[in-house]
Amino acid sequence: MESTWTKTLALLGSCLLFSFIPANGQADFQGATHMMPFEEDTIGYNKAKTSDPISQLQSKMDKGEFELKHEGDSGFLDALLLELGIPKSSQVLVFSKTSLQRERISPRTPRALYFNDDVYIGYIPGSPIVEVSAVDPKLGGVFYTLDQHQLKNPKFVRTDQCLECHASSKSMGVPGHLVRSFETDESGVVELSTGISIVNHRTPFEDRWGGWYVTGKHGEQTHRGNLMGKAALDKQEKKPNHAGNLTDLSGFFNASRYPEKGSDIVALMVLEHQTHMHNFITRLNYESNIQLARYGHMNYISNIVESFLKYLLFTEEATIKDGLEGSSTFTKDFESFGPTDSKGRSLRQFDLKKRVFKYPCSFLIYSKAFNELPAQTKNHVYKRLWEILTEKDTSGDFAAIASGTRRAILEILVETKSDLPDYWKTVASSESGN
Ligand code: HEC
Numbered sequence: 001m002e003s004t005w006t007k008t009l010a011l012l013g014s015c016l017l018f019s020f021i022p023a024n025g026q027a028d029f030q031g032a033t034h035m036m037p038f039e040e041d042t043i044g045y046n047k048a049k050t051s052d053p054i055s056q057l058q059s060k061m062d063k064g065e066f067e068l069k070h071e072g073d074s075g076f077l078d079a080l081l082l083e084l085g086i087p088k089s090s091q092v093l094v095f096s097k098t099s100l101q102r103e104r105i106s107p108r109t110p111r112a113l114y115f116n117d118d119v120y121i122g123y124i125p126g127s128p129i130v131e132v133s134a135v136d137p138k139l140g141g142v143f144y145t146l147d148q149h150q151l152k153n154p155k156f157v158r159t160d161q162c163l164e165c166h167a168s169s170k171s172m173g174v175p176g177h178l179v180r181s182f183e184t185d186e187s188g189v190v191e192l193s194t195g196i197s198i199v200n201h202r203t204p205f206e207d208r209w210g211g212w213y214v215t216g217k218h219g220e221q222t223h224r225g226n227l228m229g230k231a232a233l234d235k236q237e238k239k240p241n242h243a244g245n246l247t248d249l250s251g252f253f254n255a256s257r258y259p260e261k262g263s264d265i266v267a268l269m270v271l272e273h274q275t276h277m278h279n280f281i282t283r284l285n286y287e288s289n290i291q292l293a294r295y296g297h298m299n300y301i302s303n304i305v306e307s308f309l310k311y312l313l314f315t316e317e318a319t320i321k322d323g324l325e326g327s328s329t330f331t332k333d334f335e336s337f338g339p340t341d342s343k344g345r346s347l348r349q350f351d352l353k354k355r356v357f358k359y360p361c362s363f364l365i366y367s368k369a370f371n372e373l374p375a376q377t378k379n380h381v382y383k384r385l386w387e388i389l390t391e392k393d394t395s396g397d398f399a400a401i402a403s404g405t406r407r408a409i410l411e412i413l414v415e416t417k418s419d420l421p422d423y424w425k426t427v428a429s430s431e432s433g434n
Contacts, residue, residue, distance in 0.1 A: 096211025140282030200276035215262030219322025266326035
């Protein structure tokens, strides 16, 4: 099995990686997406002990504290989602032949992805493996496969071969996560000239979801989802949204082979924000540690922190022009994860009319990876964030954030984030008169 994958990987690596054009205009870190030396000692990606949710689950299984149940056609999938607290409603479907098991993926057998804040699962009905990427607070994306045929003592096998695609300029030069958008032919083969190779919350709506199924409502806005082959793409020119606003994909493939029927538009929007946010946190972590090892200080981190904050606060988010409505229970499920403040507000609350979130500050600020950034870097982020949210800084990049929005985010964070420096708390309570 290993050798077939190795061959597939080598082949795909050579034909896919180098042919995609970086798109999307905006560059993070002033254009720097070069590879970070993560295999060297400072980060020690291959050698360091992992503490991501999958390695923790594996050690529970090894100790006999948990048994992963294999059930029905989907094998370990259901038990895995349940144990990791990943809602089935997060299901999104990709039919482009862009990833590892490309020969199994097509519009008739799309690849399903499921996710929560720190694990992503890739599942193709009938495939012998489940693919997993997990977020390690120190290392970034860590990759595993789970053999669906090994019923006794199932094992998550860590494999760095995935890095051929998952550590490149498309994942900010660190081991991380990918979302792309390409036009495809009827069988899901991508048209290389049409690509958006990094899709995130800044990508205009009309450029998203080439090679993906999309279900839910989005009004008159167009996107590239649900379109495969020249005829469908040409028709889109004359009859925009002829395959838009779908709630049912049964005309395309046998949806009963998947836990959910659709590919929820709101889940897609969240996925696209968070994959890039994860890569950003990893990059900031690596940059900090490598600068510290190299120069004995992190004085050059400021520019990176500024672009990090722009992404964290959604300053360049693509505008939603027509309201969005998901097709699954994802919107409700995701909001229910909280945390909420005493007024019932949370960073996970959706807007979906003009932007994704009501209070635009990434919920990944609660993630372990953010919390475990080197202290000096985290302090710097907190100081700048506090200046922006208290309107000591209303300049340039952050000017468009409304006063009330800043205030609300500040109040939510003060109540829900326990590691904030003390100066945050004094200001918030004195100014709100509590
Ligand atoms: C040929 C390139 C390629 C290889 C090799 C590859 N992937 Fe991916 N992967 C992608 C692309 C592209 C996406 C974005 C979704 C899509 O287009 O299918 C993706 C998405 C994913 C996702 C969804 C979230 C994320 O992390 O981006 C998971 C999980 C995943 N891959 C797991 C793996 C694992 C595990 C391996 C190795 C066993 C692997 N992949 C190898 C290209 C690859």
